Amino acid sequence: MAHKFINEIEPGEAIDDVYLARDPILRSTTRGDLYIAMFLSDRTGRLNGRMWQATEEVYKALPKPGFVNVQGRSELYQNNLQIIINNISIVDTKKVSLEDFLSRTDKDTKQMFEEVKKIIGRIKNPQLKSLVDEFLADKELMEKFCNVPGGVKLHHDYLGGLLEHTHNMLRVAIAILPFYPDVQPDLVLAGVFLHDIGKTEELSYDMAFSYTDSGQLIGHIVKSFIMINQKADVLKAKGTDIEQTILDALGHIILSHHGAYDYGSPKLPATPEAFMVYYIDDLDAKVSQVTSAIESEPGDSDWTPWKTALQTRLYRKKIE
């Protein structure tokens, strides 16, 4: 049975479906009866849920947050739609169709990943090649790489977003490298492939997009850096040494790819390759952020609302 999306529910409908429950609170009415208030959501929106005649046992059993099956009815209350819950039961995350709760890239993940592998297959330097191959050989990590979002809010904030972003950056890189003959392609390609690899550890995306504790304390820049060094340690244990010079040049690209201290880079770009990765990353992120802000904004106005991150409103009237 198809999921009933939050933004499709009309007042007065019978509800029997799975939603993500968040922030349940046990309260008592004026008459002293207990009830539970919570939010119910999927990827299209969020509603208030109210379960009257609740008990402390029901409350304690609720996941905080987690998936639940809700039986009840929708109603309008003070102009807002809410769901009156009659029965609620916990649902195993594995049985949930995640796509109903987390938006996903509309591009073909498998095809993008094949193209990523093909492009980084151009790397000639044997040590860099060994290093990126070690990453490619890590099935579990590559699985995450293909599914993690590119971010929580700003750009590519959907399942597969990191892959889509990395894939597009690689396409841009090989398209423009011929015009910059003094820039070393191997470092740029390896740098682009791995620049945000730490997001696989920084972001969690099992029910909704958020930061892991470790992600908030350490950040994906340093996490990406350390993952590269750990793969190099593994290679060394297997008998393949990566020279410090190569690790430093690649590591420097990772550390400096936000381009400025204020954006969390502990180092400023100091090699042509670091500059190039920084610009390709920023170009792809900003154009994606801008075009999706323009598309997603409802209404007919030629201008989006003010975008604080860009310090401007965006104009979306097309010429001709």
Place this chain on the structure above:
Amino acid sequence: MAHKFINEIEPGEAIDDVYLARDPILRSTTRGDLYIAMFLSDRTGRLNGRMWQATEEVYKALPKPGFVNVQGRSELYQNNLQIIINNISIVDTKKVSLEDFLSRTDKDTKQMFEEVKKIIGRIKNPQLKSLVDEFLADKELMEKFCNVPGGVKLHHDYLGGLLEHTHNMLRVAIAILPFYPDVQPDLVLAGVFLHDIGKTEELSYDMAFSYTDSGQLIGHIVKSFIMINQKADVLKAKGTDIEQTILDALGHIILSHHGAYDYGSPKLPATPEAFMVYYIDDLDAKVSQVTSAIESEPGDSDWTPWKTALQTRLYRKKIE
């Protein structure tokens, strides 16, 4: 006869050649004799010139600055090479081989310009097409466009630099536009072509690279903007109207292409096309600046000296 370049002069040589004279000063020695001190330069460097037993007439006749033919002799004085001038005469600028005094792109100007025309020939919007054609039809302006440097100091600071920069940006633009289907190619191509066109009025490059008065007071961003509006006025007088919407969208790209108020842009990018032109410009400028700083730095060190504009030293060791 080939020009004797400043950086080829050895101590004790006889000199009879054309140099650029600057900042002549008339002074008197302890004994009361008059002499003239000046700088003599070409594109390879600069030496002190001393003309003993000078007269006020000679001094007054000297250009400030300008080209002169110098007869005399080189000598070492306190470890510095200088030129003792016996005779000096003014040389008509038109008879001077400018390439001896101003460095020039080592790329083929004619070929680059042909490619520029070919790429902007892809523009389909009839009004934008009319507008760029009006620029292409302005022979005098295109002559300047092909010769003006890209800047006085930071990047592409040689004759033909603006053309080389614009040409490379256009190549990058058509290479990456396919990966950004929501960005309007016509606006990007016209924006790249014209983004720095005002440098033809901002910079003077007849004897050396410097800013015009008008360039310093107004700046190339606003000059580019106004040149576009003036061409549109000319087209209108000829019967071809450019809609205000198109002029605004293109003008906005010009005004915002430095990306930040602090870099002299009076507007921040607010359209996908403005973001793209900003990034392509900055990428091409910075990579060019970095690779040429790396190449031109003498010595064996793996690091250049501190670069204030980039807030770092640059690392130039290649991998493998």
Place this chain on the structure above:
Amino acid sequence: MAHKFINEIEPGEAIDDVYLARDPILRSTTRGDLYIAMFLSDRTGRLNGRMWQATEEVYKALPKPGFVNVQGRSELYQNNLQIIINNISIVDTKKVSLEDFLSRTDKDTKQMFEEVKKIIGRIKNPQLKSLVDEFLADKELMEKFCNVPGGVKLHHDYLGGLLEHTHNMLRVAIAILPFYPDVQPDLVLAGVFLHDIGKTEELSYDMAFSYTDSGQLIGHIVKSFIMINQKADVLKAKGTDIEQTILDALGHIILSHHGAYDYGSPKLPATPEAFMVYYIDDLDAKVSQVTSAIESEPGDSDWTPWKTALQTRLYRKKIE
């Protein structure tokens, strides 16, 4: 019949008057009936309007935004006043008394404009004189100049605000110029007169104060600059040449009059005249902004609420 102002409506009154309708939305009630929600406003405030039993035809015919005649009744709903609409009809903008919708300077426009003309009549330099006369002779532009607000929010945000601001700046200029004998009065007077002339194109004020598309993409600083150059082009066509030196000196004042890159000036002041116009503008704008914030704040407190633009609260207790 006098307009019934929004801030004078009591609960339970019959309504039959013209208001500005904005953001109409067609919705359906729980029972499936259609209704229209919209905002109704004049210069004194804004209320919710509700039209029950609406049809899609009525909705489609509504201006978005525009003036409408509303017949209905006011009522309190959840402590908020709203207007229940029985009939609604579109009103021709020309028949509307704009003063009911847009606040206007309480100074005499005609008298201020006469004084402006008198003060800039002091300009002696014949070319600058021709240039400002060309502006004065443009009836349509001067009409706008006398009516456009000084801004959308911060200062002089009412009809005639630009004139009031320019007029006061000119009075300040002639009062202080005698104390600065090295500053050229002609440039200062012309600079003050034209410093914000581009606001006539940046701002729209037919129904409410807002930015035009062109205003948002280009900004009034560059628009003022280009209008000066266009008038100079017109003069040239008529046989009166304005030297580039004069256009540059005046244009530089316009471009630098915000005093800092961060406030959108693409050039920093580099002449005594540019510094003077910058300070006179900022003084007049800030004192006007501060005194009107102090006056308009309701309540008895000696302090206004926090003013983000000024990074402080304002103190309004008078001495003695």
Place this chain on the structure above:
Amino acid sequence: MAHKFINEIEPGEAIDDVYLARDPILRSTTRGDLYIAMFLSDRTGRLNGRMWQATEEVYKALPKPGFVNVQGRSELYQNNLQIIINNISIVDTKKVSLEDFLSRTDKDTKQMFEEVKKIIGRIKNPQLKSLVDEFLADKELMEKFCNVPGGVKLHHDYLGGLLEHTHNMLRVAIAILPFYPDVQPDLVLAGVFLHDIGKTEELSYDMAFSYTDSGQLIGHIVKSFIMINQKADVLKAKGTDIEQTILDALGHIILSHHGAYDYGSPKLPATPEAFMVYYIDDLDAKVSQVTSAIESEPGDSDWTPWKTALQTRLYRKKIE
């Protein structure tokens, strides 16, 4: 006998005159002989002085810094003029004509001070009147007020500079106050009069312009503030109370008159009067700084060298 100014000395002249000696150092030549190197200066410039066959006694007796009578001869050494000292003797500061060493305003001090008194005589509020009168009655302080420079480097850096600056600000204030009827004139006039009064303690100007220890540790803003409070304490002891409200409003003008934290103001302007004093101060200081930079720059160029404090070069070509 007229003082021989440093910038009038030619090579080979006999010297017998008073100069300011600074930074004397005792050194030994290759042969082991002792000599003293020092700087000799007056308000027109500075030269190296060399006293051969010096003794430790002579060295110890020299002031560091102080005025000396020098007998000797000027000579050119490696293109620089220097003075060979035969005899040197200390000169009592009281016998020195300070005007030879410290430049002075070319305006009439007495006349300016009379005008200052006349303008602040307009103050009507009896408490503010008592307060400024208490300052005027302090002969010693007013003597300093009429002589202290306006600063060490940036603007009005000559004897009488503070008076000239304050006087001009007062003239500007009374010229523009009529155009700002909501601004309280008494507070503005008292604020202008006292805004930099602490410079009398911040700056020393007995031999050259410099900061006192106290000036560097505390600064003139806080010193001005405390002087006002001390005068109020004195008045209170005499039976005249100044209300805290008035002291706060005036003190706030003093503390906020640099307009921004970055310029050392511990408070941002929060009253119309504080804004007005800030702008009048900045206008007068900057226009003075800019016009004097333009005048004092030697050479024919239309542009001064780069001015770091203003982040630009200055343009000094006049129109017509």
Place this chain on the structure above:
Amino acid sequence: MAHKFINEIEPGEAIDDVYLARDPILRSTTRGDLYIAMFLSDRTGRLNGRMWQATEEVYKALPKPGFVNVQGRSELYQNNLQIIINNISIVDTKKVSLEDFLSRTDKDTKQMFEEVKKIIGRIKNPQLKSLVDEFLADKELMEKFCNVPGGVKLHHDYLGGLLEHTHNMLRVAIAILPFYPDVQPDLVLAGVFLHDIGKTEELSYDMAFSYTDSGQLIGHIVKSFIMINQKADVLKAKGTDIEQTILDALGHIILSHHGAYDYGSPKLPATPEAFMVYYIDDLDAKVSQVTSAIESEPGDSDWTPWKTALQTRLYRKKIE
């Protein structure tokens, strides 16, 4: 009878207790009856109060703000608890138990103050000793010093907060001074003791924490500085001179103890003692702010919400 705290009131209770009334407004209902709306609060929270059938006399008599005795009943209205007021009468502030309205340090004030006196008793320099003793001898001031909060919002924002903060800083100072033998202990101890003494005049805390007018216009940094100078004046009148050098060194610590212009310090630290006081202050303030934010945040999350002042969320999971 114990005070009924706001956060303990249930719906449907009878109320007869003292609360702080703020912002009363007289309104009329749809039927034309008058009622008064106001806020009622104590240190645990705030509720809406409604008094139906009110008169203008009752309204006028209400304090704005002030303490009132309220008789009435609590009820739920649209999910919010409010108090329906039947009778209201003004209560003399002196009869109110302030602890119910203002939170207070949970440390022992008397004991902390004894320890403060003991630590500053270590000061050996006789002049500094006289100065701090003069402060200690000012009973009224010391009473305030022991009760004033450390701030309105950010840290130590409770009665006795300044004492607690100063006490802890003094303990830190004597603990670390032995490791910095080049830092003068007397200046550090006096500087710590007096660094925020001006908060006794900057903050009011009779009913709630807020700034005085004088506090907002002048600020506690300058107020602390002036109080030191006034005590020195008093000592001088009594025959004990404090050298200017000592006043300047101590005053400099006060003026620079925020460490940066942006935080309102008009001077940057320029002595070892000023640096030490700045760091001890910032360490104590920030650690206190962080640990109390961590403790006071409700809920089980390992992260607090975003803290704008610190530009991060805070992590509060303990190890092991």
Place this chain on the structure above:
Amino acid sequence: MAHKFINEIEPGEAIDDVYLARDPILRSTTRGDLYIAMFLSDRTGRLNGRMWQATEEVYKALPKPGFVNVQGRSELYQNNLQIIINNISIVDTKKVSLEDFLSRTDKDTKQMFEEVKKIIGRIKNPQLKSLVDEFLADKELMEKFCNVPGGVKLHHDYLGGLLEHTHNMLRVAIAILPFYPDVQPDLVLAGVFLHDIGKTEELSYDMAFSYTDSGQLIGHIVKSFIMINQKADVLKAKGTDIEQTILDALGHIILSHHGAYDYGSPKLPATPEAFMVYYIDDLDAKVSQVTSAIESEPGDSDWTPWKTALQTRLYRKKIE
């Protein structure tokens, strides 16, 4: 034989000693003879060296840089002392007494290290204990830790500087931790011990203080972080797991200990322990920097020259 220090050489002395040679250049005189110019230095200063009648073989054999034995003579040339080299031979670095070339802490290294071990011996958490013990057990690393300077320029810039800085910070930490009971001591002690451990890899100090390539590209913050993770990996291989939570909390302290993005921290402090380590580090570094600047400045002035890093001059007059 004792080393003849550079700052003890008089003109005309015979020289036969070891110096550090840098930047040798082979040049030809006017007559065509080859000579070598170079710098000769030890920790007290630097002189020009000139070797006349040099050959290309000698030049090629010279270290760039490295230690050499120089035989020759000192002489004054144009007021500068230089060394005329007759013979030059390369010296094995191992045979050089490094203390002649690199300044060293005047504290007892062994004793400080013992105290460091004792203080971190207080750590109770078994996992943190294992981790710091793993560092202590790494003899080679601890050897470096005891000898590396604290920095190249700003503070603790001498052999043993990092140990001295860390040792003092640990003393401060245990002195103040009792006053902050909510801060976890184990994390603070481990954080202080390891906060700059990466400087052992960032800095080279075999002949002079400088950055390694890896140090410049990666930086000590990230290097410290990665060293901790590598030790944890080693421990894991030995069977001792360090929980991710502990590694994150400790790693976060390392990454955020510069306190601001602008100072190269990729994360801002988000735990009480991170705030405390940041303040202890900054306090110790700044007080050390300030007191050593004050001590090392020659001359009698109460003020040091302007210190750009601190944006002030420093005052060094002691009270009484």
